Amino acid sequence: MDHITISLRNLLRNYKRTMLTLSVLVLGIVGMLVYAGYIDFSMWGYREETISGGLGHLRVYHSGYNTRGGESYLDYLMENEKDVYRELIRNKGIREITSELEINGLVSNGNTSEMTMSRGYDTDSVSVIRNSFTLKEGSFVTNGGTYQIALGVLLAEKLDARVGSYLTYMTTTRHGALNAIDLEVVGILETGLKEYDERLSVMSIETAKLLLDVEAADKFIVMLENTDDVPAIAKEFKKKTAALDIEVKTWDELAQFYNQVKAMNESYFLITQMIILVIVAFSIINTMRMVIYERMREIGTLRAIGMTKTGMVTMFMTEGLWLGIFAVIFGIAAAHLVAWIINVSGGIYISPPPGQSNGYHAMIRPDMIRYFQAAAIVIGSTIVGSLVPAIRAAGLKIDESLRYI
Amino acid sequence: MKTINNFEEAAANELLVNENHSEINTTDNLASSACLIRLSGVHKRYQLGKTTVNALNGVSFSINRGEFTAIAGPSGSGKTTILNLIGCIDDPTSGTVLVKGKNHQFMKDREASIFRNQTLGYIFQNFNLIPVLSVYENIEYPLRIGKIKIDRHTKEKIYSLIEDVGLSSYTKQRPDKLSGGQRQRVAVARALVCDPDIVMADEPTANLDHNTGLEILNLMQKLNRRLGTTFVISTHSEMIIEKSRRVIRVLDGKIESDTGEDYEYQNKTDYDTVDSERATCSA
Numbered sequence: 001m002d003h004i005t006i007s008l009r010n011l012l013r014n015y016k017r018t019m020l021t022l023s024v025l026v027l028g029i030v031g032m033l034v035y036a037g038y039i040d041f042s043m044w045g046y047r048e049e050t051i052s053g054g055l056g057h058l059r060v061y062h063s064g065y066n067t068r069g070g071e072s073y074l075d076y077l078m079e080n081e082k083d084v085y086r087e088l089i090r091n092k093g094i095r096e097i098t099s100e101l102e103i104n105g106l107v108s109n110g111n112t113s114e115m116t117m118s119r120g121y122d123t124d125s126v127s128v129i130r131n132s133f134t135l136k137e138g139s140f141v142t143n144g145g146t147y148q149i150a151l152g153v154l155l156a157e158k159l160d161a162r163v164g165s166y167l168t169y170m171t172t173t174r175h176g177a178l179n180a181i182d183l184e185v186v187g188i189l190e191t192g193l194k195e196y197d198e199r200l201s202v203m204s205i206e207t208a209k210l211l212l213d214v215e216a217a218d219k220f221i222v223m224l225e226n227t228d229d230v231p232a233i234a235k236e237f238k239k240k241t242a243a244l245d246i247e248v249k250t251w252d253e254l255a256q257f258y259n260q261v262k263a264m265n266e267s268y269f270l271i272t273q274m275i276i277l278v279i280v281a282f283s284i285i286n287t288m289r290m291v292i293y294e295r296m297r298e299i300g301t302l303r304a305i306g307m308t309k310t311g312m313v314t315m316f317m318t319e320g321l322w323l324g325i326f327a328v329i330f331g332i333a334a335a336h337l338v339a340w341i342i343n344v345s346g347g348i349y350i351s352p353p354p355g356q357s358n359g360y361h362a363m364i365r366p367d368m369i370r371y372f373q374a375a376a377i378v379i380g381s382t383i384v385g386s387l388v389p390a391i392r393a394a395g396l397k398i399d400e401s402l403r404y405i
Numbered sequence: 406m407k408t409i410n411n412f413e414e415a416a417a418n419e420l421l422v423n424e425n426h427s428e429i430n431t432t433d434n435l436a437s438s439a440c441l442i443r444l445s446g447v448h449k450r451y452q453l454g455k456t457t458v459n460a461l462n463g464v465s466f467s468i469n470r471g472e473f474t475a476i477a478g479p480s481g482s483g484k485t486t487i488l489n490l491i492g493c494i495d496d497p498t499s500g501t502v503l504v505k506g507k508n509h510q511f512m513k514d515r516e517a518s519i520f521r522n523q524t525l526g527y528i529f530q531n532f533n534l535i536p537v538l539s540v541y542e543n544i545e546y547p548l549r550i551g552k553i554k555i556d557r558h559t560k561e562k563i564y565s566l567i568e569d570v571g572l573s574s575y576t577k578q579r580p581d582k583l584s585g586g587q588r589q590r591v592a593v594a595r596a597l598v599c600d601p602d603i604v605m606a607d608e609p610t611a612n613l614d615h616n617t618g619l620e621i622l623n624l625m626q627k628l629n630r631r632l633g634t635t636f637v638i639s640t641h642s643e644m645i646i647e648k649s650r651r652v653i654r655v656l657d658g659k660i661e662s663d664t665g666e667d668y669e670y671q672n673k674t675d676y677d678t679v680d681s682e683r684a685t686c687s688a
Binding site for chain 2: 002006009010012013297298300301302303304305306307308309310311397398399402
């Protein structure tokens with residue numbers, strides 16, 4: 001009869017109390033994992049949205065574009081873009097590569113002029129564009145769509161522009177000359193972000209090159225089959241293109257806002273974990289204290305027949321550990337079940353986040369790492385929670401324990 | 406007091422042995438060499454709130470190997486305190502308690518625990534069995550605590566003890582399915598499983614009816630004779646007092662009377678370990 005078996009039997013001795021304690025622990029785990037699943041789903045959704053919303057998994061620039069580019073970014077265009085493209089396309093796991101050229105200017109309907117931030121895309125690779133926006137009206141700028149433009153919905157409103165309208169786009173070329181081209185509005189786009197919808201416009205990269213009087217794109221946007229492959233492919237690509245005078249940035253290096261939101265959510269989750277840890281520890285302390293009072297004479301007897309203080313501490317901590325293990329098993333199972341029910345029922349509706357016009361249905365995204373975290377936290381806190389009463393039990397005077405009624 | 410005189414004689418004899426390396430006289434030295442328990446000028450004070458309770462006031466006596474001794478007295482007389490001191494589960498306020506020549510006050514917890522496990526067995530008034538363990542497991546548990554390997558030999562020994570206490574049909578039963586007498590039999594077997602030198606029984610029949618109490622007493626006497634284990638019983642039961650070969654009466658924390666050391670068992674027994682024990686008891 002070892003500690004493991006005897007402590008297990010002791011737990012079942014007062015199964016109602018054990019079940020009550022387990023319920024508290026299981027609820028804690030369910031709360032922690034469902035909340036973590038919600039955060040993970042939100043962050044996963046936000047990540048994919050960020051990536052497919054124009055950022056891409058990888059971005060390839062001319063060396064110095066990010067550090068010294070700034071307003072003179074046109075000095076860092078990818079003059080060797082064909083060589084870079086050739087190297088890029090050789091890698092496995094790449095879904096799409098598109099070149100992009102940023103351009104800022106004024107767009108005018110003859111009466112009103114509005115500032116716009118435009119993106120010139122390689123319109124052969126349309127998925128990046130299509131996933132970036134919702135098409136409200138008309139169509140995307142398509143292949144061969146030189147002299148076409150798609151406008152953000154609020155920008156179109158300001159300019160009183162509709163599909164089929166013509167606008168004049170004015171900007172300065174790379175060499176400082178003023179340039180203007182008339183463009184046909186082919187689509188009205190919506191991003192969900194007010195600031196973007198007021199300023200954004202999209203055109204083909206050929207149009208952007210014409211306006212800026214340049215021959216090259218300022219970046220490649222690379223979409224991979226799988227986001228998890230980013231580190232490996234980025235590493236491989238950096239190695240292969242070391243001689244090409246380019247720099248490669250992964251999405252997470254560029255998505256500052258995503259990283260801030262993630263860090264904030266992780267902080268909230270950490271606070272939740274700490275609260276649950278304290279609840280678990282106090283539940284265990286409370287249960288163990290009751291157990292000790294109930295088994296005072298038994299403690300005296302065990303010490304009298306030769307159990308050491310260490311043995312006593314081990315026995316009570318093993319009971320705490322069992323509670324933790326059961327709580328983790330049942331808690332993870334219950335959390336999985338709750339997540340499944342929420343997901344099957346279509347998720348929980350979340351109101352539109354600040355700055356966005358649409359709400360969404362949050363799902364719960366199970367994650368093994370979160371399960372391990374929860375297991376570690378609960379088992380750790382049950383061990384810590386049972387340590388204090390266990391030390392107290394071991395320190396009891398034997399004769400006093402035996403006299404206890 | 407006779408017991409004290411015996412110790413003095415033993416010490417004198419030991420001195421003689423050490424100095425002259427000569428053979429020692431038989432009867433007195435057997436008695437002294439077989440002594441297991443020695444209390445010298447033991448005082449025990451408890452603090453009960455703001456009141457100091459003098460539980461023991463200068464108690465001195467010794468108990469030899471194989472004795473069947475009753476420590477008798479009314480409630481609050483100090484008999485359980487004496488048992489706790491002998492059982493190494495309480496410390497005297499002053500004075501010395503030697504069990505097998507060792508003073509547990511100077512032992513670390515681990516050493517004291519091993520000492521209790523291997524040298525002492527306990528029988529309690531309320532049986533104090535572990536409710537989650539079966540009869541067999543309760544008896545086996547002290548061996549587990551003592552980290553003694555449970556092999557075929559030890560299992561046979563446990564079953565033999567179970568047979569001795571008449572519980573062969575109940576090995577898998579939990580204590581709550583047993584009668585009071587049966588529970589106390591389990592406690593007796595548990596107390597004996599580690600082959601202790603001394604078994605302490607604190608009011609072992611107090612919670613039992615007369616006949617069951619008598620059964621338990623007879624069982625302990627039988628085991629005392631057969632195994633040579635020393636039994637020290639705290640009691641106010643006249644039945645136990647009458648059947649004990651030695652009775653130490655305690656009143657208000659003092660020895661009121663002592664029928665004297667019990668030589669009956671020792672005179673019938675051949676000791677293999679006289680020499681080693683002599684040194685211990687005379688220390």
